[in-house]
Amino acid sequence: MTLDTEALDYYLSVATMVGPTLIGFFALQYAMLIGRNRKRPAPLSGWGVAARAAVGVIVGSAAGLGALWATMYVPSYLTGDFEGLPWLTMFIALPVGGLVGLGVSHCLSWWLVARARGGVATTPVAP
Incomplete structure (x- = not known):
């Protein structure tokens, strides 16, 4: 295998793992x-949702990935152990990253739907 096909194989394998997860x-x-x-x-259209x-x-997903990276690699930068410690902290980092990603996505999406135009009753301004 040449270097070009190895890189293509790597990126295709990442895309086939991440794509269905995001969908x-x-x-x-x-x-x-x-x-x-x-x-x-005043409900939003399907496209708005x-x-x-x-x-x-x-x-x-970006926030979850950031939390996963921080949980997995920051202890290695603090201690200097870049071989064994990421394997140990991986077991903690995966659920932490997943929960942070779900929480941020859930809260942000609900806030975006709640704050959409047409859903907030306003009182008219007196002339």
Whole structure:
């Protein structure tokens, strides 16, 4: 195998792991937001809910990845052990990253749906 095909193989394997995960995460986020959208006085369209779900998934995934990296590698930078310690902290980092990602995505998406135009009753200003 040449270097070019090894890099292609690596990127394809990452894409085939991450892609279905993000699609499933988006589908679950969209289903949750549909329930939240029905409670609004002026419900959003399906595309509006999908856009807010996509923003939540992207931001939540980035925050989860950051938390996973920090939990897994910061102890190595503090102690100097770059071989054994990441394998040990990986067992803590995976659930921490997942929970942070889900929490950020959930809170951000709900906030985006709640703050969308048309859902907030305003009183008219006196002339």
